[in-house]
Amino acid sequence: MIHTDTDLAPAVASALQLADAGTASLLVCETSAPTVRAVNDTACQRLDRTDADLIGTSLDAVQSDVPYLEDWDAFTADLESTDWQTHTGVHHRGDGATYPVHVDAIELSPTDVQTLVLLRTRPRHTDPMPRSELERQFQTVFDHPASFAAVLNPDGTLRTANETALDFIDATLDTVAGKPFWETPWWTHAESLQSELRDRVRRAAAGEFQRFEAEHVAPEGDSAVVDASLSPVTSTHGAVTGIVALGRDITERKTRKRQVERHRSQVHRLHEVATDIGSLEARDAVYDRIVEAAEEILEFDIAIADQAVGDVLIPKAVSTDLDAQHYYEETPIDADDNIAARVYRTNDASIVDDLSQHSVTPVVSEFESALTVPIGDHGVFQSVSRSTGAFDETDLELTELLMSHAATQLDRLATKRELRDRTQTLEAQNERLERFKNAASHDLRNPLNVARGYLEEEMASTDSENLEEVRNALDRSLDLVDDLLTFARDGQTVTNAEVVSLPAIVEESWRTVETGDASLVVDTDRAVRAAPSRLRQVFENLIRNSVDHGTADARNAPRGDTEEAGSSLTISVGSLEDGFYVADDGQGIPAAASRKVFQPGYSTASDGTGFGLNIVREIVEAHDWQIEVTESATGGARFDVTDVPDP
Known part of the structure; x- marks a missing residue:
């Protein structure tokens, strides 16, 4: 902030306001006498004096050891020819203390009738600022190509403007000087902007600093958003002697800000659209x-x-x-x-x-x-x-x-459409399975039971090997019907699982199968989560498979002759790391046949249905387990059930 003598011309005060930049102390005298006519706040602070105390004071009360104090007239005459001088000297604080300074002296001519001596001082421990740099600093404030600058009278009429501002409206200073600022081409494109500026100039003339944004339109149609300010220039008595108008082009920044805000809004709205799309x-x-x-x-x-x-x-x-x-x-x-x-x-x-x-x-x-x-x-x-x-x-x-x-x-x-199609397909399959089960239960089993009844009556009165073969065929047909019904039922997903003890379920299964002389060894105390009836079917079928196919005698034994089938056979059930196994010490399963045993309808026995092991696999997979056939430690068959989680 520049403080000036009330008698100092307003144009001079305005020029000094523009020069008040950086951290240097500014002391201003007219060339006619070495008396302080203007100071800035920095000088007041460093000299520990008020502006009222400094203005009007002779320079020798503030400075010493500088040559221009010895002959002021000679100094100013020399300065007029050189424009610039640098000296060393001493500043005197209000409390009597002193400190060495560098003094940059430059002649300024803000008006045709008044010249000034600007004394820019810095503590001597800093390097003197080159003349060219000080000149650039002063000119940058007023004539920076990226800034608009103008000086107004307190009534708002334009005194001067820099080239940047004039170039924007394609005008010369002569065409706009003396006009009310709000009636110049910078503002005439919008009445609302003119009205706002008129009010802000009035406030600045009353001593209020004003800062605002305004959009200016050039004659060719280009526009610029300007961060503008109006700074009042006051005398030592507080009277406003002028107004400095500065503006900085912030068009790019505002454009970027609008782009960021627009992008943020678009992203937000797109996320809202995502909610809409998710409901379709x-x-x-x-x-x-x-x-x-x-x-x-x-x-x-x-x-x-x-x-x-x-x-x-x-x-x-x-x-x-x-x-x-x-x-x-x-x-x-x-x-x-x-x-x-x-x-x-x-x-x-x-x-x-x-x-x-x-x-x-x-x-x-x-x-x-x-x-x-x-x-x-x-x-x-x-x-x-x-x-x-x-x-x-x-x-x-x-x-x-x-x-x-x-x-x-x-x-x-x-995915929803695929699930719907799959559900419809499964429902159709279930309907077909239901029809098949009904047909198997009634249309197949009933005639077979009737035929077996008549056969039993005939065999009671007639001893014939042919009738025995007929009975075996009828029994096999009934077994086949039972297996087919089990196959149709157990190929479904398990929904009624509970914790089941393997030893208990194995014992129950053993009691329901005709095992002849075969023996059972249970070497596990494991519990699993399964459907009890369906797990029981697994063990029944595996035990029956061992009894029916485990020994050479079993393959040649008449159907139903369990004593021959199960003779000299031991069936064992034990634990695996992730499941359990069922093994026997019989003849085992040939490698070629091991790849087929789980196929529906496959059997090595002439009277087998071929569905027993297939049913086992269906039940195991319905529990999300795995099963494979391998060779037991004694060379027999072994079925490993794995991927069984702990209950």
């Missing part, structure tokens, strides 16, 4: 919402969303003002001259600034640039423009965000 239950509705959001939020003029159907891309949603002749009815996905097809194949988004420079065939030649983004593996979004370079990386980023939301919902709808 039809694919076509998702494509429609994509195009709507592209128009409303991304502000694209022309947008289209294609769905991949087979080997072509088909438009599912287009901008409302886009005619049918402006897009293809379908596009082959393998087309090399089509950007949408390329993007879908590569899954890489694309910005083309000039379509004429690329080997592509736009629908109409008026389209100049294009933005293309894949919608997951569902399709492609594309926006085109009739001007080149219409899209940038921000457009790409926002479009990819929108497409990711759309792809997520389309994935969900596809």
Whole structure:
């Protein structure tokens, strides 16, 4: 802040206000006498004196050991010819203390009738500032190319303005000097701005610092947003003698700020669109919402969303003002001259600034640039423009965000559709299985039971080997019906699992199977989570398989002859790290047959149904376990059930 004598010309005070920059002490005298006429706040602070105490004081009360105090007239005459001098001297504080200083003396001529001596002082421990640098500092304040500067009278009329400000309105100082500031071309483009400025000048003239933003329009139409200030220049008695108007062009900063705010708003709105898209239950509705959001939020003029159907891309949603002749009815996905097809194949988004420079065939030649983004593996979004370079990386980023939301919902709808189709398929299969079970239970089993009843009556009165064979065939048919019913029931997912003791379930299963002379060894105390009845079926079938196929005698024994079948056979059940096993010490299963034993209908016995082990596998897999057949330690068969979690 510059403090001046009331008699100092207003133009002089305004010029000094512009010179008050940096951290140096400023003392100003007129060339006519070495008397302080103006000081800045820094000088007051360093000299420990008030501005009222300093203004009007002779320089020799403030400084000493400088040559110009010995002959002021000679000094000012010499300064007029050199413009600049640097001296060393001593400053005297108000408390009597002193400190050495460098003094830069420069002649200023703010008006045609008044010249000044500006004494810029610095503590001597700092390096003297070169003359050119001090000149640049003063000129930078008033005439910096990136700043607007002007000096006003207290009534708001313009005294002077720098070249930057004048160039902006393509005017000379003569054409604007003396006019009210608000009636100059900087402000006349907007009455509201003129009114605001008039009020702010009035406040500045009353001693209030003013800072505000204003948009100025140049004659050729260019505009600039300016961070403006009005600084009152006051005398030692507080009277405002002038107003310094400064402005800094902040157009780029404001533009960046608007871009950031716009981007933030767009991202927020796109996330809101994601919520909308997430509630849609039809694919076509998702494509429609994509195009709507592209128009409303991304502000694209022309947008289209294609769905991949087979080997072509088909438009599912287009901008409302886009005619049918402006897009293809379908596009082959393998087309090399089509950007949408390329993007879908590569899954890489694309910005083309000039379509004429690329080997592509736009629908109409008026389209100049294009933005293309894949919608997951569902399709492609594309926006085109009739001007080149219409899209940038921000457009790409926002479009990819929108497409990711759309792809997520389309994935969900596809999964939902697959589950619905699968459910319908399973329901149809279950209906067929139910019909089969009913047929097996009634239409097959009942006639077989009737036939067996008549056979028993006939065998009671007739001794015939042929009748025995008939009975074996009927028994096998009934067993086959039972196995088929079990197979149809146990191929389903387990839903009634509970913690089951393996030793207990094995003992129960052993008691329900005709085992002859076979023996059982249970070497486990493990418990598992399973459906008890279905796990019991597993052990029954595995035990029966060992009894029926484990020994050579068993393969030749008549059906139902368990004593021969189970003779000299030991069946053992034990624990594995992640499951359990059932093994025997019989003949084992040939390697070639081990790959087939779980297939439905496969059996090595002439009277076997071929479903026993297949049912075992179905039940095991229904529990999400695994089963495989291998060789036991004694060379027999061993079935390992694994992936069984702890209960």
